Amino acid sequence: MGLLKAGAGALGGVLADQWREFFYCESLDADTLVAKGEKRVGKRNSNKKGDDNIISNGSVISVNEGQSMIIVESGKIVEFCAEAGEFVYDNSTEPSIFCGSLGESIKQSFQQVGKRFTFGGEPGKDQRVYYFNTKEITGNKFGTSSPVPFRVTIDESMNYKLSVDLRCNGVYSYKIADPVMFYTNVSGNVEYVYSRSEIDEMLKSELLDALRPAFAQISAMKIMYSEIPAHTKEVTKALAEELKAEWKEKRGIELFAVSINGVSIPEDQRKKITEWEENVMTTNPNIAAARIVGGQTDAMRTAAANEGGMGAMGGFFGMNMAQNAGGMNAGNLFAMGQQQQQSQQQAQQPQAAGWSCECGQTGNTGKFCMNCGKPQASPDGWTCSCGTVNKGRFCQNCGNPKPAGAPTYKCDKCGWEPEDPKNPPKFCPECGDIFDDNDKQ
Structure with missing residues (x-):
């Protein structure tokens, strides 16, 4: 057949x-x-x-x-x-x-x-x-009857995180992607029709159960709860992954799209997030200084509006005492902010190229120091005036002796070299030989 x-x-x-x-x-x-x-x-x-x-x-x-x-x-x-x-x-x-x-x-x-x-x-x-x-089945409404936990990251560097009780509502659509599986596990032989009303409640319940792990994925992306309606593609993908086993593999149904109309959290949690965000802002010295200046300005206006002369003077006196008691004023904070900016700028600037001479000159790019004329020292030995790199006491090219300076040492028995060749220990840690003139390079 x-x-x-x-x-x-x-x-x-x-x-x-x-x-x-x-x-x-x-x-x-x-x-x-x-x-x-x-x-x-x-x-x-x-x-x-x-x-x-x-x-x-x-x-x-x-x-x-x-x-x-x-x-x-x-x-x-x-x-x-x-x-x-x-x-x-x-x-x-x-x-x-x-x-x-x-x-x-x-x-x-x-x-x-x-x-x-x-x-x-x-x-x-x-x-x-x-x-x-097999067309898209649209208009399936959903709403959270109980709150879904959602992790909010206030400041990642300081590990400020807060769990909030999230509520949301929206609509979703799905399609029959595998009619063979749908017939086998869902509809079976029907006399006339199988309508969506026979399975809608089950699908809605399973979608709400999948919101918890799906929102955990959204939270891991550092997406704020208020930004969720703008990230429906990410929400749809996360939900589709969570529902794959129950919907697609067992019933032949595939989540097609999700649209979230709005999200909300309790008012006390929203205020707490705002408070934490303001506290994080004050870790920046410039912002903290600006807030102090703003507070001082308000205090000055309040004191100036005091009709009694002593009242005004007392207001200014109290403001100065509070500032001194804090041990930190706006000027100090602005100075700290400037230092931080300078440190960040220096860290971002590329390091100067070239080599440094013993005289203190940096940025040398040639074979000789641009300040004193000394040749560039080699990490593997010393450089003669003729340009030859040597390891012995005399130049292997012209025979000139090694320039005077702090001598370097290397064990003449086993060949061990100290980390600081100019300051060896009294005895070689490998063979026990004493360091003397015979070990000078």
């Missing part, structure tokens, strides 16, 4: 009348997920025999856009089609699968739960055609 695509030339006229039965399904609305195919004997005859569950050889099955179709024999799926068009049922051919836009993964589901068989070339005892709505 199998499905064959009907040729374009056979869709009308005499040949069309020879088709024994014609199975079709009207356009499926947003509330209908599965519908049993209607049977019309003789394509041009309006007589319907919906209770006759037999598909005659040579019958035509029509599939519309946004639909997929399966043929069931005695409760087992034997044919599948997700392409729009008209197909001829032929029980003398091998079973066929038209995946359409649902992809190759549908074949795996078919092999897993479907069963292809024939009855000696004769039709089975019970054959049915079911149509599935």
Whole structure:
């Protein structure tokens, strides 16, 4: 048995009348997920025999856009089609699968739960055609009846974090991505239609359960709770990952989109976040100084508005005492802020290239110091005036002696070199030999 695509030339006229039965399904609305195919004997005859569950050889099955179709024999799926068009049922051919836009993964589901068989070339005892709505099922509202914990990061560098009780509401949409799995585990044989109302409450409950781990992923992205409505793509992806096992793998349903209308947290928690944010701001000396200046300005205005002369003087006196008691004033804070900025700028500036001479000159790029003319010292030895790098006491090129200066040492017995060649220990830690003039380089 199998499905064959009907040729374009056979869709009308005499040949069309020879088709024994014609199975079709009207356009499926947003509330209908599965519908049993209607049977019309003789394509041009309006007589319907919906209770006759037999598909005659040579019958035509029509599939519309946004639909997929399966043929069931005695409760087992034997044919599948997700392409729009008209197909001829032929029980003398091998079973066929038209995946359409649902992809190759549908074949795996078919092999897993479907069963292809024939009855000696004769039709089975019970054959049915079911149509599935593969369009986006929209308008599914949700709202949190109880708060969902959400971690807010106030300042990552100081590890300021706070858990808040988040509430939200919105809408989501889904699609039947695997009709074979949906039929096997959800709808099964239905007499007429399977509507969304039969599964909506279960889907909504599972989506709300998935909000907790999904929001944990959003929080890890350093997204503030108030920014969640602007990150619906991230929320949809996180929810789809959490629902994959229960929805897609078990029921063949895939979360398509999520739109969050609004989020809220308790007022006391919102005030606490604001307070923490203000405290973090004051760790910056410049901002702290600015706040002190603002407070002093307000105090001066209050003192100046005091009608009594002594009252005004007392206000200024008290303000100065409070400032001195704090041990820190705006001027000190501004100075600290300037120092921090300078340190940051210096850290960001690239280090000066070149080498440093013993005389203190830095930034030398040639072989000789631009200040005193001394040659650049080599980490592996000393450089002669002729430019040759040497390790002994005399230049191996011109014979000049090593320039006077602090001598360097290396054990003449085992070859051990101290970390500071100019300041060796009294004895070699490797062989115990005493360091003397024989060890000078």
